[in-house]
Amino acid sequence: MAPKGMIVIDRNLCKECHLCIQACKQGNIRPGKEFNQKGYRPVESAEGGKCTGCALCGIMCPEVAIEVYRD
Amino acid sequence: MAPKGMIVIDRNLCKECHLCIQACKQGNIRPGKEFNQKGYRPVESAEGGKCTGCALCGIMCPEVAIEVYRD
Amino acid sequence: MQGNCVIGEAAIRAGCRFYAGYPITPQNELTEYMAEHLRKTDGGVFIQSESEIAAINMIAGASAAGARSMTSSSSPGISLKQEGISSMAACELPGVIVNMMRGGPGLGNIRPSQGDYFQATRGGGHGDYRTIVLAPATGQELADLTMDAFDLADKYRTPVMILADGMMGQMMEPVVFRKPKPRQYPECYVLKGAGNGKSKFIRGLILDAIEMEEHNWKLARKYNLISQKETRCEIHEAKDAEMVIVAYGTAARVAKGAIRRLRSMGLKVGLFRPISLWPFPTRELRELSEHIKHFIVFEMSTGQMLDDVRLALQGFANIDFFGRPGGVVPTPAELSNVVSRRYPQKDAYVDRFLRFKVVEGPFGP
Amino acid sequence: MQGNCVIGEAAIRAGCRFYAGYPITPQNELTEYMAEHLRKTDGGVFIQSESEIAAINMIAGASAAGARSMTSSSSPGISLKQEGISSMAACELPGVIVNMMRGGPGLGNIRPSQGDYFQATRGGGHGDYRTIVLAPATGQELADLTMDAFDLADKYRTPVMILADGMMGQMMEPVVFRKPKPRQYPECYVLKGAGNGKSKFIRGLILDAIEMEEHNWKLARKYNLISQKETRCEIHEAKDAEMVIVAYGTAARVAKGAIRRLRSMGLKVGLFRPISLWPFPTRELRELSEHIKHFIVFEMSTGQMLDDVRLALQGFANIDFFGRPGGVVPTPAELSNVVSRRYPQKDAYVDRFLRFKVVEGPFGP
Amino acid sequence: MNVKTIFSGFGGQGVLMMGYSLAHGAMMHGFHVTYLPAYGAEMRGGTANCTISLGDEEIASPIASEPDYLVVMNAPSLYTFQNRLAKGGILFLNASIIEARPTRKDITFYAVPCAEMAEEVGNPRAANVVMMGAFLQKTGIIRPEIYLKSLETIMGSKKKTMPESNRKAFDAGFRFLESVNGGTGR
Amino acid sequence: MNVKTIFSGFGGQGVLMMGYSLAHGAMMHGFHVTYLPAYGAEMRGGTANCTISLGDEEIASPIASEPDYLVVMNAPSLYTFQNRLAKGGILFLNASIIEARPTRKDITFYAVPCAEMAEEVGNPRAANVVMMGAFLQKTGIIRPEIYLKSLETIMGSKKKTMPESNRKAFDAGFRFLESVNGGTGR
Amino acid sequence: MKKIFGRPRSLKPTPTHYCPGCGHSIVHRLVAEVIDEMDMRGTSIGVPPAGCAVLAYFYFDIDMIEAPHGRGPALATGVKRVLPNHLVFSYQGDGDLAAIGTAESFHAANRGENITIIFINNAVYGMTGGQMAPTTILGQKTTTSPPGRTPLLDGYPVQMSEILAQLRGAAYIERCTVNSPPAVMKTKRAIRKAFQYQMDKRGFSMVEVLSPCPTNWKMSAVDACKWIDEVMTKEFPLGVLKDIGAKEAGKEKKS
Amino acid sequence: MKKIFGRPRSLKPTPTHYCPGCGHSIVHRLVAEVIDEMDMRGTSIGVPPAGCAVLAYFYFDIDMIEAPHGRGPALATGVKRVLPNHLVFSYQGDGDLAAIGTAESFHAANRGENITIIFINNAVYGMTGGQMAPTTILGQKTTTSPPGRTPLLDGYPVQMSEILAQLRGAAYIERCTVNSPPAVMKTKRAIRKAFQYQMDKRGFSMVEVLSPCPTNWKMSAVDACKWIDEVMTKEFPLGVLKDIGAKEAGKEKKS
Ligand SMILES: Cc1ncc(C[n+]2csc(CCOP(=O)(O)OP(=O)(O)O)c2C)c(N)n1
Ligand SMILES: Cc1ncc(C[n+]2csc(CCOP(=O)(O)OP(=O)(O)O)c2C)c(N)n1
Ligand code: SF4
Ligand code: SF4
Ligand code: SF4
Ligand code: SF4
Ligand code: SF4
Ligand code: SF4
Ligand SMILES: [Mg+2]
Numbered sequence A, B: 001m002a003p004k005g006m007i008v009i010d011r012n013l014c015k016e017c018h019l020c021i022q023a024c025k026q027g028n029i030r031p032g033k034e035f036n037q038k039g040y041r042p043v044e045s046a047e048g049g050k051c052t053g054c055a056l057c058g059i060m061c062p063e064v065a066i067e068v069y070r071d
Numbered sequence C, D: 001m002q003g004n005c006v007i008g009e010a011a012i013r014a015g016c017r018f019y020a021g022y023p024i025t026p027q028n029e030l031t032e033y034m035a036e037h038l039r040k041t042d043g044g045v046f047i048q049s050e051s052e053i054a055a056i057n058m059i060a061g062a063s064a065a066g067a068r069s070m071t072s073s074s075s076p077g078i079s080l081k082q083e084g085i086s087s088m089a090a091c092e093l094p095g096v097i098v099n100m101m102r103g104g105p106g107l108g109n110i111r112p113s114q115g116d117y118f119q120a121t122r123g124g125g126h127g128d129y130r131t132i133v134l135a136p137a138t139g140q141e142l143a144d145l146t147m148d149a150f151d152l153a154d155k156y157r158t159p160v161m162i163l164a165d166g167m168m169g170q171m172m173e174p175v176v177f178r179k180p181k182p183r184q185y186p187e188c189y190v191l192k193g194a195g196n197g198k199s200k201f202i203r204g205l206i207l208d209a210i211e212m213e214e215h216n217w218k219l220a221r222k223y224n225l226i227s228q229k230e231t232r233c234e235i236h237e238a239k240d241a242e243m244v245i246v247a248y249g250t251a252a253r254v255a256k257g258a259i260r261r262l263r264s265m266g267l268k269v270g271l272f273r274p275i276s277l278w279p280f281p282t283r284e285l286r287e288l289s290e291h292i293k294h295f296i297v298f299e300m301s302t303g304q305m306l307d308d309v310r311l312a313l314q315g316f317a318n319i320d321f322f323g324r325p326g327g328v329v330p331t332p333a334e335l336s337n338v339v340s341r342r343y344p345q346k347d348a349y350v351d352r353f354l355r356f357k358v359v360e361g362p363f364g365p
Numbered sequence E, F: 001m002n003v004k005t006i007f008s009g010f011g012g013q014g015v016l017m018m019g020y021s022l023a024h025g026a027m028m029h030g031f032h033v034t035y036l037p038a039y040g041a042e043m044r045g046g047t048a049n050c051t052i053s054l055g056d057e058e059i060a061s062p063i064a065s066e067p068d069y070l071v072v073m074n075a076p077s078l079y080t081f082q083n084r085l086a087k088g089g090i091l092f093l094n095a096s097i098i099e100a101r102p103t104r105k106d107i108t109f110y111a112v113p114c115a116e117m118a119e120e121v122g123n124p125r126a127a128n129v130v131m132m133g134a135f136l137q138k139t140g141i142i143r144p145e146i147y148l149k150s151l152e153t154i155m156g157s158k159k160k161t162m163p164e165s166n167r168k169a170f171d172a173g174f175r176f177l178e179s180v181n182g183g184t185g186r
Numbered sequence G, H: 001m002k003k004i005f006g007r008p009r010s011l012k013p014t015p016t017h018y019c020p021g022c023g024h025s026i027v028h029r030l031v032a033e034v035i036d037e038m039d040m041r042g043t044s045i046g047v048p049p050a051g052c053a054v055l056a057y058f059y060f061d062i063d064m065i066e067a068p069h070g071r072g073p074a075l076a077t078g079v080k081r082v083l084p085n086h087l088v089f090s091y092q093g094d095g096d097l098a099a100i101g102t103a104e105s106f107h108a109a110n111r112g113e114n115i116t117i118i119f120i121n122n123a124v125y126g127m128t129g130g131q132m133a134p135t136t137i138l139g140q141k142t143t144t145s146p147p148g149r150t151p152l153l154d155g156y157p158v159q160m161s162e163i164l165a166q167l168r169g170a171a172y173i174e175r176c177t178v179n180s181p182p183a184v185m186k187t188k189r190a191i192r193k194a195f196q197y198q199m200d201k202r203g204f205s206m207v208e209v210l211s212p213c214p215t216n217w218k219m220s221a222v223d224a225c226k227w228i229d230e231v232m233t234k235e236f237p238l239g240v241l242k243d244i245g246a247k248e249a250g251k252e253k254k255s
């Protein structure tokens, strides 16, 4: 069983580059629809707890907008 | 029989570096004693016609102070 | 057409066939314009050089080979060109150098500023030389003065600088390109290979002091001649003026806006706008000072042209100063406020020395 | 000890522990002195850099890291340092720059000359900044002013230039090295690593125009302060003088020789010798002009300090000019001839404008 | 006549194009014009703005200390520029993104949901053109035909964009404000 | 007292050393001194010269427009400098190389065959020291002992040259002119 | 749950000005992470360039001093010689390092200065708006090579890592990229190694990073990452170009 | 008897200022001979440097323009682009080419500028009196490396020919010397080939000449020639470092 993980996305840091979506093998991140203050639409973590806490998304995120937690 | 040659040294161009002496396989050039206007002692061509006109001295002379003639 | 592109187009029309430059904001559009359009002309050469230093030396070479040549940069890049400019002046090589000034010193910022006046007019490079410096204030002038720059460079065999700033470079205004004059220059110095004739050389090194002095005075005489013949300025609304603003380039535009406001308030204010910064229009300013006794110098710097105004007026009129350095372009409203506060009382006392630079604005001295 | 070496020795005694430079005549002996002696001191770093540009940036780095730092060059090399000097001024980094001027513009020659006055005093680099410029005229002053230069650089956190020429650099005169003052400087800016505390940075880039303006005025206030506090000059035989020569550095030495001759001929001539070229001793010169109405500016150039004299005097006295550019050092005899011809008639008319530069000598304009 | 307008928003919203097309149209109309994009080339992803000055005489200063009209396409621009607007000036705001409304009472403002409207006409990237329709409806600086012709010239020179969809977007904006009265700050 | 001397010749003749040693000796004696080598570092193989000024007061100018003494070690120097010599000045020339003699009548000159003399004392490189002996004999600027001490210091710091052979060379020059009266130009 | 990934201490909690998907910000984080791991935050001095990274001092929480365009290696040399035990790195773009700063980077490497250069190769002048850089690929369109870079007019892309590797003062040089999580991890290891060599006083070190510039390449961030694999690494092969190796570890130290 | 050796037409009958036994003057003659033989005197433009050869325009009887120190390749680029069918060469010392002018020589080579550099490597700054040059040998004493060049403080001697050979714009690069008659002849052939490549528009060419500087090496001219063989060629091996070869002769020409 894959370890359980969780990510926290800082909406105001995210710049909608979608590199994290590309990086996440679990498909746990998806494009967002709402604009943030800067005019970007930050990505969102999918519901359903697919996240393994592998941190690949964080490793790719240029804005350090993602924090990764794991049990 | 080696070809006959002759060199003409421009006394006022010569700077007494002696590279021509080194270059001449015939020992046809020797250090001079008299000073020229610049304060150098130009080399001289030895008497005795040892010169073959091989031009090696001219090739080495930094000052183009040597003209070489050959039959 | 953007100001930067206007310069590029005017240069090409004036017959510029060699451009070398290195990217720097706020003049990149000029470099890019040349990249796009100069290479399409017959024989036109565009080189993005490895540095500003390489660029100025490339145009020196191209100019020696007979091409009308240009380089451009902005403040820090122009500092790097100083050795090259000094060398071109020494070798009497024509060439046009564009400086789209930015805020300085150091990396500063990329906003419009006028902090390079001293560098441009006093020879930022070493030795006794001067560079003709033209300061456009409209899109049209960008075109006209660029063409003139090439003509002056040829006429006097000397580098000529176009001194403007990011605002002039970015601004878009309708422009009519005039027909360029046919090129006239003494071809004698141009290197084309010796052919069957005598070989020649171009150099700035003159080891003998007496010969070098002779060369220095030869240059000095040329600069004197230029000073007498090539001053340019605009005098605006000065006839009845009680006070005249002295400003160039972008600052002069702001001043014109301010003058409109001031006049509508009933204050008789005019403008003296040097177009040639070197040679500075000393005579013209002095003539103006015969009936105007109150001047306010306005620069987007802490005060540099001020020296030239003081040298010209020699105490015959009051001189105030207002400066906004660092990339701030004050609005006409702000400037008109300052000027109105300084507007002379009747029979105001003429102070021959500028004892303090009078500066207003949020951070004044 | 040769002038160049005196500077080197004084610098080392003053605690200079970082030197970077690139060979150029006529200052090579200074570089060589540092190569030999600085590396022998505790922690002393000597680098022969790949260029003048690298050298100025190396000393910027060393200075930011807290070392007393110096670089030296001669005219063309100093032109190349302009971006770096402007950057140091912007970053408020101390540092000493020696310019042993040679004949210019361009490669010029290696003889003593004073053609870089404008570059040194008006900021050859871009932007609103000034460099303190000290001009020694004796071997002893080479030592003293070098030490002072380090102190001033620290005190005001600004680059300081020693401006001399090949003659000062070559000349040998007995010198006594004074004990250097203990170093005093605000260590707050020095980068030593953040430790456990807050990190800091040094920069010249300030993108926001208002912030940049604030920085410009901050610098301007500093320069105003320096102008008020740090002017230096020597006034020699001026008490009873009818005419005063204004000259600095090597030219001032020649002037002293000339004055001896002139006095022996009964002509009352004195000397005003600016030691700090920037800030120019304006106040001091103006005071002198209260009783002296005839000045002759003598420079080994076509006339640059002349502007500062005219700015100071503002038409209150007659100003003549005599220049020998290009590496010529006139003899005291020649200068005294020139001065005697210009020696004022009784009640001579004071001409407020310098209508022509009065130049004598074989090639005068 | 001497009118100054500032267009402002973030990079990618086509703010500079709005200004440029207006300047171009005004030039075609015969006005003296200056177009001054704001300086930000060394920084990307920030805000973008430009100033258009037009008038019957030579433009003395291309800067607008007190613009007559202000178009803001995102919230930060509203905060930055609203106080600069001249007394009695008109402000146009992109209601699709900006929730806030101006606070000044001495101006008129129009809220245009231009993103939604652009999507409606089937050209989601043409929010700026919608706004231009709205802008010219209320300011009437130049006639719509002239403007649209300019727009076509500009676009044509860049890429072959559908002129038709731009025209539709413009019309939508133009008509949207036809019968709307501007608000004032609260 | 204020005395100026120019030493001149071609590179390699030790001309700068002559001037430097005199300056050093004069400094030891207590004079104010300036030593000004001529500028030629960018060119080699040319002529070399230096100017020594010494006096009781600070030296106003280190340049000699009209030197009191002139030492010329080769012919070009004679042509270059002889006209600069002050009226009544003294000229020393290296007779080993220079055939010409000065043309001015208002000066005194001494012809010293210093190369030959140096060879005689067994130190062919010390022609310059021979000349210094001759120079100090006739000018008497400083006492021979002081000069020789200076020379030793200077040489010692450079390399271990035989002080003895220098002393001999100096003496030879000094004695050579003891009983000679100077000529004047023809 | 435990936080296992987040912002390193040496990176300030400040939003950057970089464009979406820009490689600069990834490399910033890596450098900060390595500094944290080596516990050098208090004794590091960084030298940012003129280039998109000009504001790096707003992001790194270590001491920094800005260099004029291209002069980072000279400035870093000055800092390092005065503080020989500090970690000193110069952070430079391709225009900065390989055009205007050619001489400075070349000679710092040749002197074997104990500094590290973090070299961001994005094949364009990013900050000034996408002009041709020395590393622009043949055929690549930029604002100053509108028809694409042509060798006869514009010259060839320059492999700086290969060239500096030839100099004897260079101890460690590696070319990496940051277009995928494994590539990012590899880059981090390279930075760590370079810093370690520096602290061991083994000479000059450099890590070249092929770095996406979606803005000037006019691509999405995701496509930019692909372009690095498909095009850029063909011109600039990844790998270690110089490593004086462990064998020299005992060599005399530089002071 | 017939004159079989004398002054070439392209060399003025002027005595030089060079020191006795200086390699500069030999190379001057070779360049002039090649120009004569190629019949290019009327269409050659030379660019002398700041360095001992600064007065070359007094000696060459062809058109010349002096460059500021290190900038010869940039200046020559300007000349050549305007006069693409002329023979344009830049004549530079090691300080000029490999220190202050590093970037200019590097990028001229990389652009494949159709110019030739005659590169005089004498391992010192000759003109300024014998300071350390980038090519100074380890241990060599100069006025700025009084105890001898130390790699840890002063860096390593730089092999510019090897480095420029790596650049794709370089067509022909050879290192020669002039310390013996055969070496002189070989250098002449190299210069001829370089000029020929230039006229064939094949790209950048350079001939490096290990050249005696008896004055600053403090040796006799004869010993200086020996030192080149014994010491200098060990650090700077002679030979062809790049030759794009005859096979490319038909390649598209540069305009
Ligand atoms: C002397 C000087 N020249 C030019 C510039 C303008 N400039 C700033 S950054 C830059 C180049 C940026 O390109 P690069 O080094 O590749 O960094 P990037 O932005 O791509 O990361 C240039 C040319 C400058 N600031 N100073
Ligand atoms: C900008 C600048 N810096 C320095 C100099 C001084 N300078 C003249 S020639 C030279 C170096 C000479 O060495 P090299 O290039 O090796 O030529 P060489 O004399 O050995 O032939 C230097 C540093 C100068 N003229 N200009
Ligand atoms: S930690 Fe791993 S699984 Fe979770 S969102 Fe990130 S990449 Fe996906
Ligand atoms: S990688 Fe970071 S910035 Fe990019 S979309 Fe994901 S969270 Fe946003
Ligand atoms: S030509 Fe040959 S043989 Fe004759 S002197 Fe010269 S080297 Fe000797
Ligand atoms: S090679 Fe020439 S200069 Fe040297 S000694 Fe012989 S002739 Fe004289
Ligand atoms: S322009 Fe390119 S390098 Fe610069 S911040 Fe944007 S993506 Fe990054
Ligand atoms: S110093 Fe050296 S390179 Fe220069 S001329 Fe003399 S021998 Fe030749
Ligand atoms: Mg880049």
Ligand SMILES: [Mg+2]
Residues within 6 Å of the ligand: H093, H094, H095, H120, H121, H122, H123, H124, H125, H126, H133
């Ligand atoms: Mg050399």
